[in-house]
Amino acid sequence: MQDKAISIRELYAEPKERKDIIVEGWVRNNRNSGKVGFVTLHDGTCFKNLQIVYSADSPFFAEVAKYKMGSAVEFHGDLVLTPNMPQPFELHLSSAKLLGDVADDYPLQKKKTSFEFLRDEAYLRPRTNTFDAVFRVRSVLALGVHTFFQDRGFVYVHTPEITANDAEGAGQTFTVITNAKDPINDFYGRRASLTVSGQLHVEAFAMAFKDVYTFGPTFRAEKSNTPRHASEFWMIEPELAFADLDDDMECIESCIKFLIRWVMERCPDEMDFFERWIAPGVKTKLQHVLDTPFRKMEYTEGIRILQDAVKNGHKFDNNNIYWGMDLQSEHERYLTEQVVKGPLFLINYPKEIKAFYMRENDDGKTVAAVDLLVPGEGEIVGGSQREERYDILKAKMDKIGNTKGLEWYLNLRKYGGCIHSGFGIGFDRLLMYITGISNIRDTEPYPRTSSALKY
Ligand code: 4AD
Ligand code: MG
Numbered sequence: 001m002q003d004k005a006i007s008i009r010e011l012y013a014e015p016k017e018r019k020d021i022i023v024e025g026w027v028r029n030n031r032n033s034g035k036v037g038f039v040t041l042h043d044g045t046c047f048k049n050l051q052i053v054y055s056a057d058s059p060f061f062a063e064v065a066k067y068k069m070g071s072a073v074e075f076h077g078d079l080v081l082t083p084n085m086p087q088p089f090e091l092h093l094s095s096a097k098l099l100g101d102v103a104d105d106y107p108l109q110k111k112k113t114s115f116e117f118l119r120d121e122a123y124l125r126p127r128t129n130t131f132d133a134v135f136r137v138r139s140v141l142a143l144g145v146h147t148f149f150q151d152r153g154f155v156y157v158h159t160p161e162i163t164a165n166d167a168e169g170a171g172q173t174f175t176v177i178t179n180a181k182d183p184i185n186d187f188y189g190r191r192a193s194l195t196v197s198g199q200l201h202v203e204a205f206a207m208a209f210k211d212v213y214t215f216g217p218t219f220r221a222e223k224s225n226t227p228r229h230a231s232e233f234w235m236i237e238p239e240l241a242f243a244d245l246d247d248d249m250e251c252i253e254s255c256i257k258f259l260i261r262w263v264m265e266r267c268p269d270e271m272d273f274f275e276r277w278i279a280p281g282v283k284t285k286l287q288h289v290l291d292t293p294f295r296k297m298e299y300t301e302g303i304r305i306l307q308d309a310v311k312n313g314h315k316f317d318n319n320n321i322y323w324g325m326d327l328q329s330e331h332e333r334y335l336t337e338q339v340v341k342g343p344l345f346l347i348n349y350p351k352e353i354k355a356f357y358m359r360e361n362d363d364g365k366t367v368a369a370v371d372l373l374v375p376g377e378g379e380i381v382g383g384s385q386r387e388e389r390y391d392i393l394k395a396k397m398d399k400i401g402n403t404k405g406l407e408w409y410l411n412l413r414k415y416g417g418c419i420h421s422g423f424g425i426g427f428d429r430l431l432m433y434i435t436g437i438s439n440i441r442d443t444e445p446y447p448r449t450s451s452a453l454k455y
Contacts, residue, residue: 009045015088018079022212023091024099026127027071029110030064032056037065041075041163047133047269052077052413054093063078066095070108070127072100105225115442122446122455130278133270134443137263137275138431144262145215145236145427150257154238157446159198161217164190164405167197168355169440172220173219174231176376180267190405194219198237199422200357200409205241207412208422213238215427218384223450227439230428232448239422245359245368245385248421249345252372252381255425256343260286263434270435279436284436285375299366302327302335302346326353332371332378356385356396359419377415377433383423390414 005024024417025043031056031271032038041054052075056063061327065217067073081089107121108128117127125131146156151453166173173193179182184191198214207214218235238255240247264271275283306321316330326348334343349365351358357368372381390413397403441447446455 005043005074008041008043008048008050009044010050010052010090012046015081015407016079019175020076021050021079021091022076024072024074025050025068027067027073029069029216030067032061034063037061039064039067039073039075041073042132044132047129047136047267047273050085051090052093053090054096058093060096063098064093065282067096067098067104069110070102070106070107071098073097074099075186082084091136091406092251095391096289097220115439119441120454123209126445128275132164132440133273134265134435134437135308136433137267137270138443138445141259141263141434142215144259146267147262148258149211149238152211154211154213154455157199157202157205157212159195159207159214159216159237161195161431162188162192163195163201164188164192165200165409166193166402167195167200169400169402170196170220172196172222174219174221195333196397197235197424199239199424200323200406202237202239203359203409203422204412205422206241207416207418210241215397221450225450226329227441228429228432228446229425230447230449231330231430232439233444234427236425238352238423239420241420242418243385243421245347245370245417245421248383248385248423249294249347249370250385252345252423252425253343256381256430257290259291259430264410269334270377274436279438282434285331285436289343289374292342294345294372295345296345297335297340299346299349305339306331306334324350324352328347329378333375335373336373337379342375346371346373354384356400357386357393360386360392368421374433377429379426380429380433381423382424383421384436385419385421388417390415390417400410 005022017187024202027039028042028049029040035056037054041050041052054061074096075091077091097306108124126135134428163175173196175183176194177186178191179186195218202214203214215236217232219232219236221231222229240251271283303321303323310319310321316395318328347370348361349369351360351367353367354367358369361368370383370384371379376382393413394410428440428443432440437443
């Protein structure tokens, strides 16, 4: 059977009078004054709705007046321009068909529902305004990622989800097993886990294609129950050969700016919605990011500033600031929100708190690492120049004991290695930042966090 309906998206793309059209979708709202009725129809093809008008004179008035919120419907009628109304046009109904009724226990009722409640009804929440906007922006943002890198000649690499290495060495892997009693002698004959990062695998491809990226799901068994941590999240991981930390930061900055612009241009209705209902000021914030060069600051300088802040009476939850500490979100946020008032590259961290693959600086104490910190959120990007010197890397890996199984990774330094750098953007965190949504659980279609796996 042919789908003869026209989409609401098409109607808005070319607003004009149209005779006898068919639309289909779901009822968002239905009210009537006894004389005339209005249905707000949503068909999912764009953020905007279509207003349907039906009059008491029509033979189907009583029937349509009963259509409940959420029901699937088909409407026929004439599209009429309404230059004096908030919406550009409306559909004057000539006939209607109820395609799918809604049972009385439908959880989404008119009253405003909380995000917590909707998380529990994750299979229904894409039907709400907020999640319609969030998940459409998520889709648009994903294309933006590919566009940015593909336009610049980066090759997209599908790195594996099942792996034998803990790329970050942080011990937060999920083990993959078919036989719980003997995971080592199981399917792969060695311990296998879900990937925490595609970086190591993608580095090998950078040594062949120069500029590459991977973009896919990653998994971390972090028990941190925060609004910013998920145990399954998407990461964008570019890797650039013949590039140092400055090249890395240049790429991060242009990528983030490109993606913000990409969404603002393509999703103006959604962004207006976030501005009005979710995070007032979010558009100004993003515009400010576009207009300002990102600042750079040494970790050591950051520590000094935080210590001064404490001396001057600023109270952090953790006031014990010392060189060598891993900064907490509150410290990162102080630097980006209070000091810099904008995005901040914090660079050259103590080597003890960063991953083994980062390049050691000449001071012997720090590594060429970079975190991009943003107001309201803290870290959204982590990257580094990679250790390209075989002996230094081997010594480090031997020390932490992860050489076995990663000989191939070391060999990259032996077989035509070169300086190279890369970074990882938390896709969900970036989406939080752009939409102003404050909990990562509300940016993922079916969020996974510890003790939460309903769907
Ligand atoms: O800083 P991370 O751990 O860096 C890496 O994984 C490197 N291999 C990246 C690279 O250089 N190729 O993670 C990168 C980003 C973080 O900045 C954060 O935005 C996001 O991934 N991230 C998380 N997002 C949601 N939930 C979590 N549990 C996350 N852990 C990291
Ligand atoms: Mg990090």
